[in-house]
Amino acid sequence: MIKEKKNVETVISSSWIFTANNDDQLLENYSVVIDGGLIVDIVESDSVFNIYQANEVYQLTDQLLIPGLINAHSHLAMSLLKGYADDMELSIWLNNHIWPAEKNLVSPRFVRDGSRLAMAEMLKGGITTFNDMYFYPQATAEVSNEIGMRANIGLVVLDFPTEYASDAQDYLNKGLIFRDTWRDNPLITTSIAPHAPYSVSDESFSMIGTYANQLQMTIHTHLHETEAEIAESLQKFSMTPIQRLDKLGILGPNLAAAHCVHLNNTDIGILKKNQVNIIHNPSSNMKLGSGVANIKALYEKGVNIGLGSDGSASNNRLDIITEIRSTLLLHKGKNQDAELLKPLDAIKMATINAAKALGLDKKIGSIDIGKRADITVINLNSIECQPCYDPLSTFVYSADKNSVSHVWVDGDIKVKKQFLVNIDEDKLIHNAKLWQTKIKKI
Amino acid sequence: MIKEKKNVETVISSSWIFTANNDDQLLENYSVVIDGGLIVDIVESDSVFNIYQANEVYQLTDQLLIPGLINAHSHLAMSLLKGYADDMELSIWLNNHIWPAEKNLVSPRFVRDGSRLAMAEMLKGGITTFNDMYFYPQATAEVSNEIGMRANIGLVVLDFPTEYASDAQDYLNKGLIFRDTWRDNPLITTSIAPHAPYSVSDESFSMIGTYANQLQMTIHTHLHETEAEIAESLQKFSMTPIQRLDKLGILGPNLAAAHCVHLNNTDIGILKKNQVNIIHNPSSNMKLGSGVANIKALYEKGVNIGLGSDGSASNNRLDIITEIRSTLLLHKGKNQDAELLKPLDAIKMATINAAKALGLDKKIGSIDIGKRADITVINLNSIECQPCYDPLSTFVYSADKNSVSHVWVDGDIKVKKQFLVNIDEDKLIHNAKLWQTKIKKI
Numbered sequence: 001m002i003k004e005k006k007n008v009e010t011v012i013s014s015s016w017i018f019t020a021n022n023d024d025q026l027l028e029n030y031s032v033v034i035d036g037g038l039i040v041d042i043v044e045s046d047s048v049f050n051i052y053q054a055n056e057v058y059q060l061t062d063q064l065l066i067p068g069l070i071n072a073h074s075h076l077a078m079s080l081l082k083g084y085a086d087d088m089e090l091s092i093w094l095n096n097h098i099w100p101a102e103k104n105l106v107s108p109r110f111v112r113d114g115s116r117l118a119m120a121e122m123l124k125g126g127i128t129t130f131n132d133m134y135f136y137p138q139a140t141a142e143v144s145n146e147i148g149m150r151a152n153i154g155l156v157v158l159d160f161p162t163e164y165a166s167d168a169q170d171y172l173n174k175g176l177i178f179r180d181t182w183r184d185n186p187l188i189t190t191s192i193a194p195h196a197p198y199s200v201s202d203e204s205f206s207m208i209g210t211y212a213n214q215l216q217m218t219i220h221t222h223l224h225e226t227e228a229e230i231a232e233s234l235q236k237f238s239m240t241p242i243q244r245l246d247k248l249g250i251l252g253p254n255l256a257a258a259h260c261v262h263l264n265n266t267d268i269g270i271l272k273k274n275q276v277n278i279i280h281n282p283s284s285n286m287k288l289g290s291g292v293a294n295i296k297a298l299y300e301k302g303v304n305i306g307l308g309s310d311g312s313a314s315n316n317r318l319d320i321i322t323e324i325r326s327t328l329l330l331h332k333g334k335n336q337d338a339e340l341l342k343p344l345d346a347i348k349m350a351t352i353n354a355a356k357a358l359g360l361d362k363k364i365g366s367i368d369i370g371k372r373a374d375i376t377v378i379n380l381n382s383i384e385c386q387p388c389y390d391p392l393s394t395f396v397y398s399a400d401k402n403s404v405s406h407v408w409v410d411g412d413i414k415v416k417k418q419f420l421v422n423i424d425e426d427k428l429i430h431n432a433k434l435w436q437t438k439i440k441k442i
Numbered sequence: 443m444i445k446e447k448k449n450v451e452t453v454i455s456s457s458w459i460f461t462a463n464n465d466d467q468l469l470e471n472y473s474v475v476i477d478g479g480l481i482v483d484i485v486e487s488d489s490v491f492n493i494y495q496a497n498e499v500y501q502l503t504d505q506l507l508i509p510g511l512i513n514a515h516s517h518l519a520m521s522l523l524k525g526y527a528d529d530m531e532l533s534i535w536l537n538n539h540i541w542p543a544e545k546n547l548v549s550p551r552f553v554r555d556g557s558r559l560a561m562a563e564m565l566k567g568g569i570t571t572f573n574d575m576y577f578y579p580q581a582t583a584e585v586s587n588e589i590g591m592r593a594n595i596g597l598v599v600l601d602f603p604t605e606y607a608s609d610a611q612d613y614l615n616k617g618l619i620f621r622d623t624w625r626d627n628p629l630i631t632t633s634i635a636p637h638a639p640y641s642v643s644d645e646s647f648s649m650i651g652t653y654a655n656q657l658q659m660t661i662h663t664h665l666h667e668t669e670a671e672i673a674e675s676l677q678k679f680s681m682t683p684i685q686r687l688d689k690l691g692i693l694g695p696n697l698a699a700a701h702c703v704h705l706n707n708t709d710i711g712i713l714k715k716n717q718v719n720i721i722h723n724p725s726s727n728m729k730l731g732s733g734v735a736n737i738k739a740l741y742e743k744g745v746n747i748g749l750g751s752d753g754s755a756s757n758n759r760l761d762i763i764t765e766i767r768s769t770l771l772l773h774k775g776k777n778q779d780a781e782l783l784k785p786l787d788a789i790k791m792a793t794i795n796a797a798k799a800l801g802l803d804k805k806i807g808s809i810d811i812g813k814r815a816d817i818t819v820i821n822l823n824s825i826e827c828q829p830c831y832d833p834l835s836t837f838v839y840s841a842d843k844n845s846v847s848h849v850w851v852d853g854d855i856k857v858k859k860q861f862l863v864n865i866d867e868d869k870l871i872h873n874a875k876l877w878q879t880k881i882k883k884i
Binding site for chain 1: 522524525526528529530531532535559562563566669724725727728729730731732733734757758759760761768770771772774775776777778779780781782783784785823824825826828829830831832835836839840842843844867870871874875877878881882
């Protein structure tokens with residue numbers, strides 16, 4: 001008796017699959033079956049075509065399939081300011097260069113063009129989801145929707161006026177309208193995004209806390225990025241920013257706190273107790289001279305850690321594979337402990353842990369039946385990845401973003417054999433050059 | 443009157459040329475003129491073809507031409523052990539994994555095959571010269587000569603027997619025969635390479651010092667890589683390895699000392715006084731948990747610093763562009779000083795400073811008339827490198843080894859539009875897989 005085969009959209013057969021699920025499975029010669037944008041099955045490749053018949057089939061030998069990478073802290077539009085101001089510390093960089101430039105530049109068009117350039121770079125580097133904070137979130141969402149990338153977009157709140165909004169209430173109102181517009185989009189979710197404790201007042205934070213609670217929203221903020229930020233807070237509020245946000249009721253499992261470079265033991269205890277998610281941005285923290293976060297302590301305490309690139313103006317690459325490698329090497333080196341953090345720990349920070357930080361772990365972050373099909377494939381069949389004794393080690397230590405061969409978001413292919421499927425790179429480069437000419441003149 | 447044009451081999455016209463010479467020139471729209479393997483002229487691109495007629499012409503728009511990168515500390519053959527033993531500290535890694543594996547494996551064929559794989563990876567990444575230390579240097583030289591890569595190869599000396607040699611005198615004798623064989627080769631030079639203070643006796647070091655003096659040879663060694671090495675030396679010799687080598691007369695401007703991770707002020711003073719060259723290997727030092735070298739102090743004291751990848755078994759990529767970026771970010775982060783080290787400082791560490799460390803700075807390391815034409819070109823016309831406000835910043839912070847478009851060694855093209863000209867990559871991958879199967883069984 002011949003059993004009828006089930007028709008599905010896509011079957012991807014890969015030499016290795018790292019699931020990043022609770023079992024940390026590394027499957028050999030398995031296939032991921034995709035239908036309706038979902039992972040509907042994970043089957044041995046030997047038998048997958050006895051069960052399924054697919055519209056599209058990918059046979060990826062010597063390649064490693066992982067959950068799509070998540071950039072858990074970004075400011076996409078700033079890709080147009082990549083390399084605009086280098087080698088200076090955060091407060092000078094921000095106050096004397098970035099904010100004045102933004103004052104001149106920021107507009108929906110700037111955000112759209114910068115975000116598009118950033119998304120192209122990220123998709124090619126295997127990133128399927130980003131967690132953004134910038135002005136004109138509507139513009140970022142439009143591009144994200146057009147390209148088909150998954151996005152968690154912040155409703156940014158600041159206490160000072162910009163072209164975008166006049167005061168905290170105005171930022172929030174604009175954000176809430178934005179949120180309503182995109183509520184039913186399958187790829188776009190939102191957070192409330194107070195910029196930082198040094199740029200948002202107690203009153204605004206309290207208001208944000210209330211909204212987040214009532215609307216069951218996640219929060220995304222910068223926290224403890226520099227020693228100066230903490231010193232200023234101690235002087236002004238007689239407590240660290242973490243203690244202040246704790247008092248204001250902002251800390252909880254719905255908070256993704258970027259940076260957390262400087263923490264005392266009390267701070268770490270508060271973060272742990274409140275189940276706050278940390279987003280580690282090693283390249284940006286180093287480049288701005290902010291310092292090196294104590295990831296060893298946070299990791300050993302069991303604090304959930306995701307990885308982020310930060311904006312292009314302070315990194316200057318939106319490349320989570322580089323952040324994975326930097327995270328591993330940096331903390332082994334800093335702590336003189338080669339056994340601290342294994343490849344799979346860092347890969348999980350860039351996938352399932354980041355998904356948790358964004359409140360999206362029910363939907364994405366691992367290769368599990370029932371999750372959305374956000375998938376990245378790394379080609380290990382290159383001279384720099386040979387020989388390969390352990391595909392996870394080869395991925396994190398020897399491969400890089402140029403090893404990314406295929407990317408799917410929500411079941412749709414976005415990168416095929418290293419090429420962007422629906423983005424014209426030449427056009428992007430041409431447009432970036434136009435902005436460069438304009439920005440050089442300001 | 444029409445002046446006759448001079449016929450030359452190659453003209454490379456590039457949007458930017460960073461010379462890495464004493465003037466740190468960044469030339470815009472200039473051309474490098476090559477003949478007989480030498481840089482014979484550097485002329486404005488507007489007028490170069492009024493003066494020269496070339497067999498080969500390269501018009502490289504939006505590309506940055508720099509001196510060929512130098513990998514100043516490597517163990518090429520170990521590329522076959524890439525990823526063989528990860529996430530463990532140096533002494534366990536070396537004593538329990540690497541040395542036992544090498545005991546089973548090392549042979550001229552292992553060295554030839556591993557070196558060939560490494561050279562392919564390095565050339566693609568813009569490296570034109572390497573400074574190697576391994577067994578069977580003859581095998582490395584043969585491959586280097588066949589491929590046409592510039593090499594400074596160590597006559598390795600150890601006090602314990604291996605398949606290659608029985609004792610220090612035997613290592614040295616074999617090395618000196620090797621040196622004589624290759625003396626007249628234009629691409630190959632040699633150093634004496636005592637492995638490390640912990641594996642070479644006072645007697646052997648004294649002998650090495652005498653030979654180096656009489657033959658006017660450079661020396662290449664590992665030095666102060668771990669805290670344990672220093673503690674052991676203090677116990678055994680009542681002095682640090684640096685103090686011991688000073689006493690033995692090994693320290694001088696002809697010494698390239700890899701690592702120097704842990705240094706007290708006395709050690710730094712001794713290195714400075716003796717004009718010792720330091721080779722910084724940030725990735726390897728971090729991955730093995732050895733620590734982070736105090737590059738700030740060495741740089742501020744004016745000690746000459748080159749960059750190295752170390753072997754593939756401890757890094758796991760032979761990629762000087764990654765080491766440049768890591769050097770910049772790591773020391774800004776460690777010292778919380780965003781202004782410490784500028785892009786050009788790190789580029790010079792990977793070119794002219796490394797050339798000095800190898801005693802090759804009269805021949806290579808900068809784009810100057812009269813130097814050998816070792817040249818690397820970086821393509822900045824990609825989405826990740828746009829916009830570009832400063833080509834040096836874009837190169838070090840945004841580009842990576844996959845941005846390398848063209849490479850010349852001694853005037854011969856080795857990489858053309860990202861492809862290796864005279865190496866078959868598929869064959870290399872196939873061969874690496876055969877070794878992988880064999881090595882997995884030991």
